[in-house]
Amino acid sequence: MKNPRKWEILGGSVKGGLHKVANLPNQDSISWRLAKEAKEAKEAKEAENAETEEFLEFADFVDILEQLEDSNDWDDLEQLQNVKDARNAQIAQNTENMASIEIMPATLAVSDGHGGAKYIRSADGSKWAVVALKSVVAELPIGYFSANMGNNELEELARQIKRRFLHKWQTLIGLNQENTPFSAEELNFFAEKVQTGKLKQADVDKVLANPKTAYGCTFLGAVACHDLVLLLQYGDGDILGLYGDGTTEHLILPDARNVGNTTLSLCNLTNATEIQHRFLLAEEIPQLIMLCTDGVVNSFPDNVARENDGFFRIPVQLKNMLKRENANIRTATEILKQNFLEPMANAGSGDDTTMGVLFDFAALLDEEVEKGEKGEEDENSQKIEKNEENEKNIKKNEDFANLKEPKEGTKI
Numbered sequence: 012m013k014n015p016r017k018w019e020i021l022g023g024s025v026k027g028g029l030h031k032v033a034n035l036p037n038q039d040s041i042s043w044r045l046a047k048e049a050k051e052a053k054e055a056k057e058a059e060n061a062e063t064e065e066f067l068e069f070a071d072f073v074d075i076l077e078q079l080e081d082s083n084d085w086d087d088l089e090q091l092q093n094v095k096d097a098r099n100a101q102i103a104q105n106t107e108n109m110a111s112i113e114i115m116p117a118t119l120a121v122s123d124g125h126g127g128a129k130y131i132r133s134a135d136g137s138k139w140a141v142v143a144l145k146s147v148v149a150e151l152p153i154g155y156f157s158a159n160m161g162n163n164e165l166e167e168l169a170r171q172i173k174r175r176f177l178h179k180w181q182t183l184i185g186l187n188q189e190n191t192p193f194s195a196e197e198l199n200f201f202a203e204k205v206q207t208g209k210l211k212q213a214d215v216d217k218v219l220a221n222p223k224t225a226y227g228c229t230f231l232g233a234v235a236c237h238d239l240v241l242l243l244q245y246g247d248g249d250i251l252g253l254y255g256d257g258t259t260e261h262l263i264l265p266d267a268r269n270v271g272n273t274t275l276s277l278c279n280l281t282n283a284t285e286i287q288h289r290f291l292l293a294e295e296i297p298q299l300i301m302l303c304t305d306g307v308v309n310s311f312p313d314n315v316a317r318e319n320d321g322f323f324r325i326p327v328q329l330k331n332m333l334k335r336e337n338a339n340i341r342t343a344t345e346i347l348k349q350n351f352l353e354p355m356a357n358a359g360s361g362d363d364t365t366m367g368v369l370f371d372f373a374a375l376l377d378e379e380v381e382k383g384e385k386g387e388e389d390e391n392s393q394k395i396e397k398n399e400e401n402e403k404n405i406k407k408n409e410d411f412a413n414l415k416e417p418k419e420g421t422k423i
Contacts, residue, residue: 016235021368027362041119136180147172176286233369300369325351329370
């Protein structure tokens with residue numbers, strides 16, 4: 012690759028207006044970790060635990076992680092082992108340059124809990140999903156993520172990561188349920204929903220028999236080093252890429268199994284091979300990659316607007332903003348929240364809105380700002396087409412139970 016990528020990450024999440032009215036938590040979760048180099052190897056695992064514990068604010072976080080099985084159960088694959096051995100040899104022969112060797116790729120994870128009556132712990136489910144991907148990537152042996160791998164090795168790598176991600180998520184929510192069974196308050200919530208006709212008793216019985224349902228959520232992920240990117244998706248949401256010529260495109264095409272407000276859910280997934288994935292190598296790798304929950308795209312209900320002035324324009328606006336702010340992450344995060352996420356959450360879809368952005372600032376600087384006027388993204392809120400029904404509910408609805416309950420695998 013002519014110009015290897017050096018990834019930086021920007022992200023944020025805002026609770027939707029509908030959930031504010033209902034006094035419910037943000038159902039979306041986002042977490043990330045920058046690439047680790049060899050000199051940071053010793054602190055990598057400790058940093059992972061500390062970062063995730065702070066992000067989740069779960070009192071039982073450490074206890075649950077300590078109950079996980081050891082991470083040394085990767086398949087004994089001869090081809091991957093050869094790559095691993097080659098990378099280890101490279102490090103051993105170049106100890107004076109170890110600081111420049113990436114041993115752990117950057118990771119960005121986004122998840123969206125369904126938020127419906129059956130999915131009473133979906134906010135927790137989304138948080139454990141982002142934890143699961145970061146944990147799996149942190150466990151990758153050196154050399155298991157490299158553009159030097161052949162196609163067969165890459166596909167096996169994807170299979171391993173998807174399998175372990177699903178296993179990790181199921182283990183985490185299983186331990187969470189075991190440690191904190193459904194409370195009296197949660198059981199009373201189910202009973203109230205049955206009495207008001209919002210849920211059928213048969214649905215409640217299914218959740219109690221299979222508590223995994225309560226944690227239903229979707230998932231988006233990106234694992235990236237300087238010359239290789241792996242993208243993962245299960246359920247709705249979008250992954251867009253911005254290239255040097257100004258082109259924005261879907262890096263993973265929307266899954267046809269997501270219809271309307273119905274989405275695939277991790278809580279129903281039994282075969283990890285169903286998780287969509289795509290590898291990007293060399294010139295396929297964009298300057299900027301955006302992962303976002305469906306609360307973002309649904310703020311642009313017209314398909315034409317999505318692909319012209321609205322949704323597909325967001326990566327360009329982000330690029331220009333990052334260049335103008337010289338990639339100051341603190342300032343960029345504030346702008347992302349105020350000029351993008353909050354207008355969408357409150358006047359657009361009304362849903363929780365979350366964006367995570369991988370970008371190579373040096374690559375962005377190679378291009379001229381397409382529309383360099385200061386504050387171009389300030390117009391973002393004006394371009395969002397207000398969803399009148401959501402806006403009415405956000406402003407006037409005093410009883411969230413009066414809103415539509417989602418169908419199986421759908422979200423509010």
